[in-house]
Amino acid sequence: MKLSNTAIRNAVTKDKPYRLFDGAGLYIEVHPNGGKYWRFKYRYHGKEKRLSLGIYPDVGLKKARDKLTHVRQQLSDDIDPARQRKQDQAKSSTEHSFEGVAREWFGKHKHNWADSHSSKMIRRLERDIFPWLGTMEISTIEAPEILSVLRRIEDRGSLDTAHRAKQNCGQVFRYAVATGRAGRDPTTDLKGAIPPTKINHFPTITDPKAIGSLLRHIDSYRG
Structure with a gap:
C-alpha cells in the first residue's frame, strides 16, 4: 500500500528503527528519536545499495517521489545514483575551492599573457x-589566513614574490566575486602588511657622450 502524508505524520516511535514502504524501493525509516528519513533501496550491477533522499518533513512525500523518479532514471541509464552523488558533491566542492576558482580564472585569461608570464604565475x-x-572554500578565506601564507614567502627572502602572490590572490578573489562565489576580496585588507620591495636606483649619467647615446636609443625605441 502506498504511503500517505497522514500515515507518515502519525507514525509513532518505537524502541528500534522501523520502515514504512511506499513502493519501487522508496521507504521512510522512523527512528526512536522521532526522526523520519527517506531511503531508496536498489540494486546496481547485482549489488544491493541504499541512498538517502532527505529528512521528513523537509522532504515531503511528493518531493521524495520526485527524487525517486530522478534516481530511477539514472539507474535506467546505467548510472549508480550513490556514485553520481559523490561525484557531483566533489565537483561542487572543487568549483568553490580557492584552487578550483584560481585554475578556472587562469584558464580563461592565460591566452592574454606571454607563455613565460603565465608559466611563472x-x-x-x-x-x-x-x-x-x-x-x-574561497568565500571563507579571510585576510589573516592569506597574510600567513604570504609571510612564508617573505620569510625565505622572496619579498617581490610575496607581493606578486598577493596580487594574484586578489585577481582570483575578484573573479570569485564576479562569478558569485565570494562576497569580497580580502586582499584589500592587506595594504601595507607586507614591507615594500627595495628599489635599486641607478647612478646618474653625467658623461655628455653617454647622455647622447641614451637619447638616441630612446628616440629609436619603437616598443
Whole structure:
C-alpha cells in the first residue's frame, strides 16, 4: 500500500528503527528519536545499495517521489545514483575551492599573457598558495589566513614574490566575486602588511657622450 502524508505524520516511535514502504524501493525509516528519513533501496550491477533522499518533513512525500523518479532514471541509464552523488558533491566542492576558482580564472585569461608570464604565475600559485589555501572554500578565506601564507614567502627572502602572490590572490578573489562565489576580496585588507620591495636606483649619467647615446636609443625605441 502506498504511503500517505497522514500515515507518515502519525507514525509513532518505537524502541528500534522501523520502515514504512511506499513502493519501487522508496521507504521512510522512523527512528526512536522521532526522526523520519527517506531511503531508496536498489540494486546496481547485482549489488544491493541504499541512498538517502532527505529528512521528513523537509522532504515531503511528493518531493521524495520526485527524487525517486530522478534516481530511477539514472539507474535506467546505467548510472549508480550513490556514485553520481559523490561525484557531483566533489565537483561542487572543487568549483568553490580557492584552487578550483584560481585554475578556472587562469584558464580563461592565460591566452592574454606571454607563455613565460603565465608559466611563472601558475608555478607561483602551485608552490606558494595552493598547498595552504587551495582546498579551502574561497568565500571563507579571510585576510589573516592569506597574510600567513604570504609571510612564508617573505620569510625565505622572496619579498617581490610575496607581493606578486598577493596580487594574484586578489585577481582570483575578484573573479570569485564576479562569478558569485565570494562576497569580497580580502586582499584589500592587506595594504601595507607586507614591507615594500627595495628599489635599486641607478647612478646618474653625467658623461655628455653617454647622455647622447641614451637619447638616441630612446628616440629609436619603437616598443
